[in-house]
Amino acid sequence: MLSFKEGLLDKTARSRGASTLRAGLIAGALLSGTGLATSAQAEEKVITAVMHSGLRVIDPVITTAHIVRNHAYMLYDVLIAVDENFTPQPQMASWAVSDDKLTYTFTLRDGLLFHDGAAVTAADAEASLKRWGVKDSGGQLIFDVTDTLTATDEKTLVWTLKEPYPPLIDTLAKQSALPPFIMPASVAATPATESISSFIGSGPFKFVEDEYQPGVSVTYEKFDEYVPREEPASWMAGGKVVYVDKVKWVTMPDSQTSINALLSGEVDYMEQVPVDLLPILESSDEVVSELRDPLGYQSIGRMNFLYPPFDDVKIRKAAMMAISQQDIMGTLVGNPDYYKICGAVFGCGTPLEDETGAETLINGGDVEAAKKLLAESDYDGTPVVLMQPTDVPSISAQPIVAAQALRDAGFTVDMQPMDWQTLVGRRASQSKPSEGGWNIFFTNWGVPEINSPLINPMLNGRGNDAWFGWPTDDALEALRKDFIKAETLDEQVAVAKQIQAHAMDVVNYIPVGQYLVPQARSTKIVDMLPSPVPVFWNVKKED
């Protein structure tokens, strides 16, 4: 590497002529650095996107982090994908179901290639699905009833079940939290608890390994041999046609810097714009802010069912009654254009949306009723340990507002500020709240991650095997089984209604509102698809 000292202070620079020449060269280079001069790179269509987080993990099975899922959609493809109507569509494969609904036959379409040139085979799909099934909760349910999953030839995969499992196709098509991406069989042989180290997929973009800096930037280039489907693109389904040469994801820890970079034309797209910074963008004719993810995020409060006071359903109900979604969303987001009051555990705007039992939440809370209920309960003033993350803006306001609501209702609240990663570690602790455990915390979920009883992590009543908070709820488990048996959307909606009512009745968790995150792009970027996952196919970059 040429050091700065070598670059600036070499002997030739001591003569006046050389100095003048150098000054000219530097000035020229400065201009090129600001984009005012033309360069060879200008001919290459590159989209530079500021993503919500840095990519550090490359394995879409080992983690549910959104950035890793988004990365995987660039690099990999899926057998079946969901479209904007929440309908599964063939992507890499078409499928047929036997009359007894016990055998699913998947046929890979023609022209599928991995980035190293190898053909995608049914054996690759088999290995990938088996690895995914170890980790994904929906996949685990399918494998619980799986008899065999076998590649019968290069293009045919046969999945036989011991009993019918109607949501199988929906589960394979889901876009969150862990979609079943197809990898080469050799890569999928990696144990699901270990991270893969390969970058070979069969998706519309290839990974540029030399330019990868974990947490800083990642570059994808168009995979020329990718054969898009002929149908128009819709969410994760349809033809993934790539119109640019490269897409570069960068991470900027400071939102103001991202906005400045967008305004100056250094970046083309910003995945998440803080609502309070939107007015800055409105001053520019060269930047557009918009909502491209129509579902957004559900913010939730989760209580610990193992210890007092929230091991008592009456006390959990009192806590829920005290809370007002309006107060929390108003504080968190502010601008009502970017949040929804929504009491549905499966999120608003989804096929299973229902708000039964969430009346106090969505109507401003009822502190008086909460006080009354708390007085009738066995609550003895035990402090409620509320964990408050201070370093993540999207989840730091909820605990503060909720703490005051709980105090107003008569709870003693011990709000403990900490960084998010400390919270993440501590919420896994089953110790008593007074000994390093906890009573309640808040987090957010993308709505596609909670829009079905089969994937919503909180709606699991398996005690110690459930998500943090560990409710033991046989009735909930029975309802989930009913949901699995439901064969039509109407039947699913009917069961989901019961789950909603039950979840609110036992206060499985407290949905505290749904918020939307605006995105921003340069006006040179056109035809970006609306989707809960930011996708870079079909996008064009104009000169």
Next chain:
Amino acid sequence: MLGYILKRLLAVVPVITFVAIFVFLLLRLTPGDPAAILAGDAATPAQLEKIRTSLGLNDPLLVQFGTWIGQLFRGDLGISLISNIPVSDMVGQRIWPTINIALMTIILSVLLAVPMGVIAAWKHRTWADYAVMSFSVLGFSVPVFVIGYIFIQVFSIELRWLPVQGYTPPTEDFGKFLSKAILPCLTLATIYVALIARMTRASMLEVLGEDYVRTARAKGVSETLVLFRHALRNAAVPILTIIGTGFALLISGVVVTESVFNIPGIGRLTVDAILARDYPVIQAMILLTSAIYVFINLMIDVAYSIIDPRIRY
């Protein structure tokens, strides 16, 4: 002198050993779980346990420490728990932006601050002195991110002379490197110029009252020679200390400036690793920082004896 340097270099061993043990234990006592961060929000406790085991986090502390020390002796900093790539590769990617920005900042600061401090002392209690001191107070008082934002607004958004953010290695495109480095270096230099100018002024004021300065002037030596040969050289020891420690601070990472200008340096690497509880990366960064401090302090001590031959070790 050579013996002294060798002795000082040997002293690095216990320092680094102490730092290694301290950091290792401190990290294990800090709440947080790399497995939980790796697995994401939806992971169940059972899945987390499996990941912890596969990462070796369930091994006894002594076993974990032994593994790490063994790797260090082989010159291996380990593998990042989160990114699953060698820590040495990560550090290698991120150290050059920091070194280049630090070098450029410190050179710029010295070139501006030392003459400013000398002039302020020479023109003591005149408008020049007040101007330098006012600038110093301002440089200390205004937070670095505010200065950065002001520079960006003026030079990048309004005038469009320079890019807002980013880093290009000088080996790849020297012009781009310069254009992207100017604003962060100017921003950082504001503080260091204030610091060094103030220290230079104070040191110079002390020596300008000395007999040998008066004698030099009485002999008719030009004022420039008096200031820069006689006075500055004798005032240089504290100035050198402040420059050296400033450089060490810059090298060990300036996370706010790196964030404001989106520079992928080791400051951000360290903070990201701490937030993710990526133990091998944190351990490597703290060891590296300690080594940098020890080395720079040694360089400062050596420089003392070169500037002031009366200092002997």
